[in-house]
Each structure stands twice: as structure tokens, then as C-alpha cells.
Amino acid sequence: MARLPKIGVTRSFSFSNPKAAAAIVVFASFIGMVLGPGITNSYGVFEEEYENRFSNKDTGKGALSPAIAIASVHVSVNYLFTTIAGALCERIGMGLTTFIGGVMLGVGSFAAGFCTEVWQLVLTQGVLAGAGVGTIFIVVSTIPTSWFSKNQGFLIGVVHSGSGVGGLMLAPLTRFLINKYTLMGALKIMGVFLAIGITLVSLGMATKPEELVDQEEEENIDRISTNDSVSEHKVSTLAKKRMSVRSFGVRDVHSTGGVLRSQEFWYLNIAVMLAEAAFYVVLFFLPVYAIGLGLTSEQGALIAGVANGATIVGRITIGYIADLSGNINMFFITHLLVTLSCFFLWFPAKSFMIMMVFACTFGLFAGSLTPMVPLCSVTLFGQNGLANNVGLLGIGMVLTTSAAPVVARVFYEKLGQNGAGYGTVALFCGGIYFLATLSIFALRMSVSRKPWAKI
Numbered sequence: 001m002a003r004l005p006k007i008g009v010t011r012s013f014s015f016s017n018p019k020a021a022a023a024i025v026v027f028a029s030f031i032g033m034v035l036g037p038g039i040t041n042s043y044g045v046f047e048e049e050y051e052n053r054f055s056n057k058d059t060g061k062g063a064l065s066p067a068i069a070i071a072s073v074h075v076s077v078n079y080l081f082t083t084i085a086g087a088l089c090e091r092i093g094m095g096l097t098t099f100i101g102g103v104m105l106g107v108g109s110f111a112a113g114f115c116t117e118v119w120q121l122v123l124t125q126g127v128l129a130g131a132g133v134g135t136i137f138i139v140v141s142t143i144p145t146s147w148f149s150k151n152q153g154f155l156i157g158v159v160h161s162g163s164g165v166g167g168l169m170l171a172p173l174t175r176f177l178i179n180k181y182t183l184m185g186a187l188k189i190m191g192v193f194l195a196i197g198i199t200l201v202s203l204g205m206a207t208k209p210e211e212l213v214d215q216e217e218e219e220n221i222d223r224i225s226t227n228d229s230v231s232e233h234k235v236s237t238l239a240k241k242r243m244s245v246r247s248f249g250v251r252d253v254h255s256t257g258g259v260l261r262s263q264e265f266w267y268l269n270i271a272v273m274l275a276e277a278a279f280y281v282v283l284f285f286l287p288v289y290a291i292g293l294g295l296t297s298e299q300g301a302l303i304a305g306v307a308n309g310a311t312i313v314g315r316i317t318i319g320y321i322a323d324l325s326g327n328i329n330m331f332f333i334t335h336l337l338v339t340l341s342c343f344f345l346w347f348p349a350k351s352f353m354i355m356m357v358f359a360c361t362f363g364l365f366a367g368s369l370t371p372m373v374p375l376c377s378v379t380l381f382g383q384n385g386l387a388n389n390v391g392l393l394g395i396g397m398v399l400t401t402s403a404a405p406v407v408a409r410v411f412y413e414k415l416g417q418n419g420a421g422y423g424t425v426a427l428f429c430g431g432i433y434f435l436a437t438l439s440i441f442a443l444r445m446s447v448s449r450k451p452w453a454k455i
Contacts, residue, residue, distance in 0.1 A: 008175050021206075022147040026155060028204025030162040032098065032140035035197045036105065036133045037370075038166010039190070042079065043071055044287055044304055045174045046125070049183050054118050069118060072405045073126030074133075075280055079397035081134030086391020089139060094387075097137045097201035105132025106195020113188035125187070134394065136198060139205055142387045146208045151325065153375055157319020159350050160371040164311035164363075171305070259389055264380050267443035268373075273396035274371050274436035275335060277404035278429045282342075282362060283307065285408060285425060290355055292412070299352050303359045310363025318368035319375075326454040327375040328447060332440045333374070334365040339437050341365070342430030347423055366433075379455065380447075404432065 048069060081101075085128075089097050108128030115121045144159050145152050170190075177186035259265050286307060290300035322330040338361075345358040377389045411424040447455050 016115065018147075022144075022208075024145050024204050025147055025206065026159060028201050029140040029144050029159045032136055032198065032201040032205075033159055033162025034166035035194055035201070036101070036140065036166075037135035037163035038170050039105070039129075039194065040074065040095070040133055041163055041167030041283065041308055042171035042174055042283060043074065045171050045178070046183075047071060047284065048287070049178060050118075050121070054217045066404060070121050070126045071250055071280075071284055072402050073122050074130035075405070076398045077127050077130035077135070078134040079276070079394040079401055081131040082138045082394035082397075083391040085135040085138045085389040086394070087160075088135075094139050094143055094205040094207060095202045098136055098205045099199060101132045101135030101139070102195055102198025102202060103132070104135065105129050105198060106191045108132060108191070109194055110188050111193025113184045113186075113191065115184075132198075136201075136327075138387055138391050138394075140201070141370065142390055143205055143207060145359075145374060145383060145386060151323055152378070153319035153322035153371070154316065155319070156371045156375055157316040157322075157368075160319075161312040161315040163370065164308050164315065164367060167308035167310075168305060171308075177358040231362045242325050245278070256388060256392070258383070259381055260394065261383075262380075264443055264446055265392070265444060267439050268380065269377060269393050269396050270438045271331075271335070271439035271443065272369070272373055272393050273400045274432050274439070275338075275366075276397050277400035278403060278432040278436070279366050279369060281404050281408045281425070281429055281432075282366070284405060285412065286355075286359065287294040288412070289422055289425065290352075293350060295352055295355070303352075303355050306356060307359040307363040310360045311367025314344055314364035314367040315371050318365070319371050322372070322375060327372060327379045328440070328444050330368070331372045332437065332444050335433060335437045338362060338366045339430055339433040341435055342426055347426040347430065349426075371386055376443075 047068075047070075085097055085101065088100075105128075106130070108124050111128065112121055112124040117122055140162075141156075141160065144155055148155055174186055174190065179188055181189065283304070285305045287297070287300035290303050292296055295303075318330055318334055341358055341361040345354065345361060349355050349358055373393065374386060374390050377386060377393075381389050408425050408428055411428055412422070444455060
């Protein structure tokens with residue numbers, strides 16, 4: 001029977017059944033996604049309340065709402081702390097890193113319940129809670145891959161679907177708490193709930209025992225060296241050097257400096273920083289955008305809920321398909337489809353039905369971004385140092401996730417009076433996704449120019 005580790009244990013569980021230990025890690029990671037990134041995905045409920053409370057309070061009519069700063073700072077600090085926490089994992093362990101993230105998220109949310117000004121909410125729900133989410137995310141999004149050499153795409157998709165589940169569960173829960181205990185009361189209750197929940201999650205965070213990893217590596221290296229079919233499927237010098245753990249079961253060790261010097265890292269970095277910024281712009285603005293088109297607030301909330309729900313299906317489904325077709329291949333295909341949906345579904349949308357179709361399409365394909373990031377990193381650089389490698393990608397996202405929501409808000413509020421602002425936001429997001437897709441294509445070509453290679 002698996003025995004849970006103490007907080008901060010880095011190397012392994014004490015266990016007699018590796019499968020039970022792996023199941024604990026996957027389940028704990030899923031719950032961590034529900035409570036951490038899930039609260040960010042449900043932020044639209046808070047945004048609506050802040051709009052009513054602070055919009056044009058101290059600025060004149062037509063001025064930008066200061067409440068957008070809370071969301072922008074929250075997301076940006078989130079990504080900044082993925083970088084910090086990625087390095088922290090290597091020093092103090094996965095469990096203790098997760099626990100620290102839970103404390104920051106809980107205290108930030110609880111302290112926000114005492115705030116009366118926007119700048120106070122920026123510091124608490126924006127900076128402190130955002131730091132907590134980023135710290136939690138980097139652990140729960142990467143640790144399951146250390147336990148599995150097969151079906152990683154499917155399992156990572158299951159874990160990452162937790163953020164969509166969190167958006168669906170926490171949004172109505174937050175609305176219920178606000179209606180019953182007011183906004184400030186809801187923030188305090190959520191703070192306590194999140195802190196306790198993530199503390200329990202931290203008990204399930206541990207990596208696979210080194211002796212088990214070494215044993216599997218020896219077996220897989222022997223299998224690769226004696227399998228003649230492998231030579232027939234070689235793709236490029238780079239791909240051979242950086243064999244995917246998921247495809248071949250080989251750990252590929254690289255230093256941080258080596259990762260940063262590779263052009264593939266920068267192609268991946270550019271794609272992720274652009275796609276993630278656009279993803280949150282769409283997610284945050286869908287309800288407001290729908291209302292601007294003349295739909296009801298209930299319809300707007302339903303559209304946002306459907307988009308969140310579609311990410312659950314998309315992350316699991318796309319992860320499974322990636323196991324068959326290759327991580328980078330699926331990364332490119334999904335973001336090409338998201339780009340097309342922004343231009344040909346969202347931009348011309350004038351009805352509830354078209355917005356629902358877009359929400360389904362967007363959630364299904366765009367939601368695959370978060371599981372694709374660690375999977376593509378494993379494909380390129382191997383399992384070793386995965387948390388640190390994924391954390392390095394957070395640096396670039398700080399700038400884009402700060403700027404993109406503000407720019408989109410400018411388009412919406414400054415041009416929205418005659419309806420042009422709605423379409424401009426759709427084109428803005430489509431343009432960002434187009435640039436991200438180009439970067440993914442460059443990444444794919446740098447690894448292999450063979451169109452049917454499984455990369």
C-alpha cells in the first residue's frame with residue numbers, strides 16, 4: 001500500500017506498489033489543478049463584481065476600468081513564479097514548493113477580503129494569490145511525467161483538465177458565496193478553503209525513485225539498441241539527440257544554459273508566450289463580449305462555461321492523440337485550428353449559436369496549450385529538470401500576459417460604442433494566435449522537415 005511522503009520529500013515515496021504511488025501523484029496533481037489554476041479560470045465572477053464596484057469610480061465616463069489591473073497582475077505574476085518555483089523545486093522539493101504555493105494563494109485570497117481599493121486587491125489577489133497559483137502549477141503540471149514513460153499525453157491531459165473542472169466548479173461556488181456572504185466574505189472563505197486544499201495536495205507530491213528510473217532506463221536503452229525498426233524512423237540529428245521519454249523511455253539530461261542556447265527553446269518560448277496571452281484574453285472577455293453583442297448576462301456566462309468545459313474534453317482528447325501522432329505535431333495542428341476559429345467564427349459572430357460554436361471550438365483546441373507545454377519540453381529536452389525547463393518559459397509570458405488584456409480592453413472600451421471594438425478584439429486574438437502558430441511551425445521544421453515524422 002502506498003505511503004504518503006512528508007512535505008518536501010523530493011526523491012520518492014516509500015511504497016510497495018509503484019502503481020498505487022503513481023495514482024496518488026496523478027490524483028493529487030489533478031486536485032492541485034482544480035484548486036490552483038482553476039481559481040484563475042473562474043476569475044470572471046470576481047471581474048464582474050469588481051466592474052460593478054470600481055468601474056469609473058474615480059475616473060470619468062469612458063475611462064478604462066481599473067479592475068482589469070487585478071486580472072492582468074494576477075496572470076503575469078502567476079507566470080513569473082513558474083520560473084522561480086521551477087528552480088525552487090530542484091532545491092527544496094516538490095511537496096514543500098506546493099505547500100508554499102498554497103499558503104500564498106490562501107493568504108492572498110483571504111487578505112483580499114479586507115480590501116476596499118483596487119491597489120489593495122492588486123497586491124493581494126493579484127500579486128500574492130497569483131504567485132501562489134504559479135508555484136502550484138509548475139509542480140502539478142510536471143511531476144506526473146516522472147512516473148510514466150508511456151501514455152504521458154493522455155495522463156498529462158487528464159491532470160491539466162483539472163483547471164477546466166476548477167473553472168466549472170469554482171465559478172458557481174464563488175457566485176453562491178458572494179450572494180450569501182458578500183464579495184468580501186466570499187474571498188475570505190475561499191482563501192481558507194484553498195489553503196487547506198493545497199496543503200493536502202502537497203502531501204502527494206513526490207518524484208519517482210531514482211533506482212526505479214535507472215532500472216527502466218537500462219531496459220529501454222537495451223530495447224532501443226536492439227530494435228532495428230528505430231533506425232528506419234530517425235528524423236534528424238537533433239531529434240536523435242533529444243529522444244522523447246514518452247516515445248523511447250530515455251532520460252535526456254541538459255543544463256539550463258544548454259536549453260537556453262537552443263533555438264528550439266526560443267521557438268517554443270515565443271509560441272507559448274503569445275498563445276497563453278491570447279488564451280486568457282478570450283477566456284476573460286467572452287462574457288463581456290457576448291453582452292456587448294446584445295446577449296443576456298446569463299447567455300454570456302453560459303458561453304464562458306461551455307468554453308471552460310470544452311477545455312476539459314480537449315486536454316484529455318488532444319493528449320491521447322498526441323501519444324499517437326507526436327506532441328509538437330499536435331501543438332501545431334491545434335493552434336492552427338484556434339487561429340482559424342478566431343477569424344472565421346468569432347469575428348463574424350452575431351448570434352448566441354455562433355458564439356456557442358466558437359466557445360466549443362476554442363475550448364477544445366486552445367485548452368490543449370497547458371498540457372502541450374510540458375509534453376513538448378520533454379520531447380525536446382528530456383525528463384530531467386522538466387520543472388525548471390517549463391519554468392523558464394514563464395519569463396516571456398510575464399510581459400505578454402500583462403499587456404494583452406490591457407490592449408484588448410482598450411480596443412473593447414474605446415471602439416465598442418459603435419460595435420467595432422468587439423470585432424477588433426477577435427482580430428487581435430486571432431493575430432496573436434497566428435504568430436504563435438508560425439513559431440510552432442518553425443519549431444517543427446527545426447526538429448524535422450519530414451511531414452509525417454512523429455515529433
